Amino acid sequence: MTIAASATIAAEGGSEGGFHAPGPQTFELPGVFPWGGHGEYAVTKPMLQLVLAAILVFGFFYLASRKRALVPGKLQFAGEGAYGFVRNSVGRDIIGSHDFQKFVPYLVTVFFFIFVNNVFASVPFIQFPTFSRAGMAYALAGLSWVVYNAVGIHKHGLVGYLKLQCVPSGVSPAMYPLLVPLEFFSNILVRPVTLALRLFCNMFAGHILLVLFSTGGLYLIQDVGGIGYVAGPLAWVLAILVSFLELLVQFLQAYVFTLLNAMYIQGALADEH
């Protein structure tokens, strides 16, 4: 009897009586418009954030490049700096100066789209990282998969491309039955999954941290009292510090996604040995 009762309490996560810890349910947001779909088909805040991010990124680069003055004004200078950062450090240095220019629009778009969507987690009144909804991260990873495979197949042909990806050089043919399926699995099947999971899980964990410290601090002050009056504001200070860490993680995840995209494209374009 007692074991069953304590089992129930322990099974609920064992947290303090009334505190609702954040979890996957924190990320299920209701539909925004009453006339959109319902349930799983509702138009939700993350969907609107995606559209907003697209408009912001396009608007920034369009306005920055409109005048095309030889001596740039402030906006054009900022746009050129932002564009040049991705073009040079990710495009040219990774893909190589020979054929990186075709991919620069794709890389710049991916980087700034992901960055703006991530930063939405830190913007007041929005405060939700779009890519903490896994489906959106998987869509981007699917696009990346199509791009690097199409580039490789276009250059080497289907068989040549599969040979390039799956057959490592400098290995005795006796190892092929073991290595080739492993390389195929790792290079063709797993890459989009890890790309998406890396982005999704970073945003998911960061948002849960922020929600945990914020709501936990409030719970400590309101419902625990006593030591809670000290621990609560401490939780809030930690929330502020974690917010700064999240800004770094947001930039880093966008950069790493773009960098890995460029590396996969470079790997697909690599010449035979």
Next chain:
Amino acid sequence: MAVNALAITGDMGGSLNMIGYGLAAIGPGIAIGLIFAAYINGVARQPEAQSRLQSIAILGFALAEALAIIGIALAFVLTGK
């Protein structure tokens, strides 16, 4: 479930998921330490190489960190109920 979560965490209140995450974070922790030890060594030997080594270090960090982050996220998402 072959393993009863209660049999391991008992009355203490806790989650088998978090034990799993704690174990899963050992590998990435060591890996990130190794990566940045190599980066610091490289910059110490040749300070001019810092910017070139930095992008490699950041890439290696993100790849190693991904496994730990997948661990914490799945620890929340997969409740096994």
